[in-house]
Amino acid sequence: xxxxxxxxxxxxxxxxxxxxxxxxxxxxxxxxxxxxxxxxxxxxxxxxxxxxxxxxxxxxxxxxxxxxxxxxxxxxxxxxxxxxxxxxxxxxxxxxxxxxxxxxxxxxxxxxxxxxxxxxxxxxxxxxxxxxxxxxxxxxxxxxxxxxxxxxxxxxxxxxxxxxxxxxxxxxxxxxxxxxxxxxxxxxxxxxxxxxxxxxxxxxxxxxxxxxxxxxxxxxxxxxxxxxxxxxxxxxxxxxxxxxxxxxxxxxxxxxxxxxxxxxxxxxxxxxxxxxxxxxxxxxxxxxxxxxxxxxxxxxxxxxxxxxxxxxxxxxxxxxxxxxxxxxxxxxxxxxxxxxxxxxxxxxxxxxxxxxxxxxxxxxxxxxxxxxxxxxxxxxxxxxxxxxxxxxxxxxxxxxxxxxxxxxxxxxxxxxxxxxxxxxxxxxxxxxxxxxxxxxxxxxxxxxxxxxxxxxxxxxxxxxxxxxxxxxxxxxxxxxxxxxxxxxxxxxxxxxxxxxxxxxxxxxxxxxxxxxxxxxxxxxxxxxxxxxxxxxxxxxxxxxxxxxxxxxxxxxxxxxxxxxxxxxxxxxxxxxxxxxxxxxxxxxxxxxxxxxxxxxxxx
Amino acid sequence: xxxxxxxxxxxxxxxxxxxxxxxxxxxxxxxxxxxxxxxxxxxxxxxxxxxxxxxxxxxxxxxxxxxxxxxxxxxxxxxxxxxxxxxxxxxxxxxxxxxxxxxxxxxxxxxxxxxxxxxxxxxxxxxxxxxxxxxxxxxxxxxxxxxxxxxxxxxxxxxxxxxxxxxxxxxxxxxxxxxxxxxxxxxxxxxxxxxxxxxxxxxxxxxxxxxxxx
Numbered sequence: 001x002x003x004x005x006x007x008x009x010x011x012x013x014x015x016x017x018x019x020x021x022x023x024x025x026x027x028x029x030x031x032x033x034x035x036x037x038x039x040x041x042x043x044x045x046x047x048x049x050x051x052x053x054x055x056x057x058x059x060x061x062x063x064x065x066x067x068x069x070x071x072x073x074x075x076x077x078x079x080x081x082x083x084x085x086x087x088x089x090x091x092x093x094x095x096x097x098x099x100x101x102x103x104x105x106x107x108x109x110x111x112x113x114x115x116x117x118x119x120x121x122x123x124x125x126x127x128x129x130x131x132x133x134x135x136x137x138x139x140x141x142x143x144x145x146x147x148x149x150x151x152x153x154x155x156x157x158x159x160x161x162x163x164x165x166x167x168x169x170x171x172x173x174x175x176x177x178x179x180x181x182x183x184x185x186x187x188x189x190x191x192x193x194x195x196x197x198x199x200x201x202x203x204x205x206x207x208x209x210x211x212x213x214x215x216x217x218x219x220x221x222x223x224x225x226x227x228x229x230x231x232x233x234x235x236x237x238x239x240x241x242x243x244x245x246x247x248x249x250x251x252x253x254x255x256x257x258x259x260x261x262x263x264x265x266x267x268x269x270x271x272x273x274x275x276x277x278x279x280x281x282x283x284x285x286x287x288x289x290x291x292x293x294x295x296x297x298x299x300x301x302x303x304x305x306x307x308x309x310x311x312x313x314x315x316x317x318x319x320x321x322x323x324x325x326x327x328x329x330x331x332x333x334x335x336x337x338x339x340x341x342x343x344x345x346x347x348x349x350x351x352x353x354x355x356x357x358x359x360x361x362x363x364x365x366x367x368x369x370x371x372x373x374x375x376x377x378x379x380x381x382x383x384x385x386x387x388x389x390x391x392x393x394x395x396x397x398x399x400x401x402x403x404x405x406x407x408x409x410x411x412x413x414x415x416x417x418x419x420x421x422x423x424x425x426x427x428x429x430x431x432x433x434x435x436x437x438x439x440x441x442x443x444x445x446x447x448x449x450x451x452x453x454x455x456x457x458x459x460x461x462x463x464x465x466x467x468x469x470x471x472x473x474x475x476x477x478x479x480x481x482x483x484x485x486x487x488x489x490x491x492x493x494x495x496x497x498x499x500x501x502x503x504x505x506x507x508x509x510x511x512x513x514x515x516x517x518x519x520x521x522x523x524x525x526x527x528x529x530x531x532x533x534x535x536x537x538x539x540x541x542x543x544x545x546x547x548x549x550x551x552x553x554x555x556x557x558x559x560x561x562x563x564x565x566x567x568x569x570x571x572x573x574x575x576x577x578x579x580x581x582x583x584x585x586x587x588x589x590x591x592x593x594x595x596x597x598x599x600x601x602x603x
Numbered sequence: 604x605x606x607x608x609x610x611x612x613x614x615x616x617x618x619x620x621x622x623x624x625x626x627x628x629x630x631x632x633x634x635x636x637x638x639x640x641x642x643x644x645x646x647x648x649x650x651x652x653x654x655x656x657x658x659x660x661x662x663x664x665x666x667x668x669x670x671x672x673x674x675x676x677x678x679x680x681x682x683x684x685x686x687x688x689x690x691x692x693x694x695x696x697x698x699x700x701x702x703x704x705x706x707x708x709x710x711x712x713x714x715x716x717x718x719x720x721x722x723x724x725x726x727x728x729x730x731x732x733x734x735x736x737x738x739x740x741x742x743x744x745x746x747x748x749x750x751x752x753x754x755x756x757x758x759x760x761x762x763x764x765x766x767x768x769x770x771x772x773x774x775x776x777x778x779x780x781x782x783x784x785x786x787x788x789x790x791x792x793x794x795x796x797x798x799x800x801x802x803x804x805x806x807x808x809x810x811x812x813x814x815x816x817x
Contacts (some may be wrong), residue, residue, distance in 0.1 A: 196650050
């Protein structure tokens, strides 16, 4: 299991210890990324099933009947299987794609490289963190094949539907497997977070003070802190729910429930408690999904705009503020749960306060782009696209943060539209920007830019065409997780909207095949990349592509300046790596003062 | 997947790895059960773990407090053996401190003996908890009997699981103490385990209070 390296040069690791049970953070990061890609394909396919049903509720899908004999009847999707698909789409995309790709993938790959360390503080724990992820996937996907099928209580798994095994078809073994799978994954996240925080605090290269760290690292650090403090709460809730299901306790099950004409023998539990515990994780979780992209986007913008990031200290401060606030806003998911209006008011206040640091970041990004000589690489386009999606989704967040509006649109497609913009698509754009930007560093080859541009435009337009009309469907009263618009009179008129959304979603899904093709083709046939193809300043670009085992050949780098010395007047080139001493090229900016050169005009 | 172009084997100790600017040189982590992690890192990790477990039990006890407010809440029986297990756990914390005081004075034998005593007392504690559960089962108090018993089994069980992990950590610290070149070197492995162990002790006092004294 464990291999301690002996100190003799030329010693080759076996294939198994090098690529499978590797303790090298770069390999672990790539393992996380590729596994997340597999799960993204699964989750995206489920999304296509959702859109098939909502767009064309009366059509017959013979191939799907052949593929899911249990979930389809008469070549049409069964309502309970539809709910299972919705549940699994949400669960997979949030926990098994976005969290794992951003925190596990980019976190692992970038942290030691960008702070100038040889590896993580606890490589063995890092390996365990990855190897808990596949078992969690297996347990989760197993639920599709057990009696009753996958859980259908939604990704939030509210009791009593999720607490009583006979409440619904998917509330049986499938729900139990869901809880166990999440518990395994939470342990993996905990190991990862412990590692990231310790590594960032302990293993920074000489001269790498906190305020000389790239913003990616700040984003990943705050993410790790959020995960460390919020996931245990969901873990506790999952344990209690498992006991309710298997041990006959009543933590979340109220008295007097009747299921299938029999009175349930539970008493005194409170389903609301689950909601509080779940959202105490659930809200920080959406910031877990947006903080790393914020860091990645800051990095990509500065590099490809050839300008220092605007307002570096404020970028760090706003991340800290967002992280703190994320723990005190969970109640805005429960405005309709009968909470006291004063409590709702408090949660509204904290929720709207998040708009301030978010706006600070947005305007800083725009100011970074101001009068820059932008290189429109694919990574840059995705970074700019991120800002667009983040603003679009963030503005509807201000609507939803107000109880007066939220009580009306709660659990409608307005909410679905909101979080698909601000959390899902924006986080996905962060992943894409990061992938196109760091692919040369990961594999020593470029991704194809022409295909990348196609991928960007189709995805960007596809997202707006898919999710923007959902706002109108939601305001018109179309509820979340509804099986068909044909079920209610007031939804009949929305059939054409859903057809439109479905067609756009199919285009969006197809566009992702371009990305997958580009990714794998570039692995083999991509143009060779030099060590620093973008002319970037941070440490990972000062070593070879891909970096060797140990990251930096010879001695570890020394850091002499902040990471955003782009277009410094008087400098020989328009970027100065962090390793260049101040004596060689005078630094107009003392690490992290955040003031760019006037006018942003480089050489 | 392309691998690194060349493997650069890290020696067991790389002297060029400062902890932050100008810090002391430490060993890099090259993994393995021996855990060659940097000295300060394990201590930080221990405190982070304490923070995460605090949140776990905060969630449990928030649920308990909410449940207590219901009309049908009744306290449960208090197995007398819990007093003994509380005393044993307190003693084990004392043994740990006695061991560390020895370690700080460079007495590796006393460090080792104290750690062993801590470990034995920890095992006794888990045994006593087991006895308490057996006694409750004998008088017909199961997990699903009433809300108090549900929380009792949940909290003591979750705590016992963490104690079991702590026993593993103590065993590892013992092994490191045996292998360490000096008492000071051994202390680097003992201190994080001590943080965790004292935390479990305080956590138990808190759980005991919240289950029976409130």
